[in-house]
Amino acid sequence: MLPTGRRLENLLRQQADVLHVGAANFCWFTDPSKALCLRLAAATTATRPLIGMCDSARCPQATHHREHRPVWADTADTISQFLGNPRVPPAEKRRLHHEHERAARVLDEIDAATASRGAHDDEPETHPR
Numbered sequence: 001m002l003p004t005g006r007r008l009e010n011l012l013r014q015q016a017d018v019l020h021v022g023a024a025n026f027c028w029f030t031d032p033s034k035a036l037c038l039r040l041a042a043a044t045t046a047t048r049p050l051i052g053m054c055d056s057a058r059c060p061q062a063t064h065h066r067e068h069r070p071v072w073a074d075t076a077d078t079i080s081q082f083l084g085n086p087r088v089p090p091a092e093k094r095r096l097h098h099e100h101e102r103a104a105r106v107l108d109e110i111d112a113a114t115a116s117r118g119a120h121d122d123e124p125e126t127h128p129r
């Protein structure tokens, strides 16, 4: 078995010129026309992702891996706390509910991929829909 760094390097070579490593995902940026951050910013000629606008749960350029699970679990927990707060306005709760659904979906996909692939496989585990 290859170490994680080597596997990622090989994936990088096969998939993209540059792998952008985020706290919650890997951004492959193989097709800028499909990059959600660029579409949201109307920056269609950009040659790099806009990490500050990353919404990897909705972007087809992202993959989520086992090591990203804690970030998504923290996100889901934090959103749950806001959803339970009576001071949060209903409109904001509706928005948070959608965010919570996305975080829960990513967690479910990571868990399903991890269960089906074994503990040491570093292939991309999830792709946003």
Ligand code: SF4
Pocket: 020, 025, 026, 027, 028, 029, 034, 035, 036, 037, 038, 049, 050, 051, 053, 054, 055, 056, 059, 060, 061, 062
């Ligand atoms: S939204 Fe995130 S994953 Fe998608 S291209 Fe932008 S930085 Fe990469």
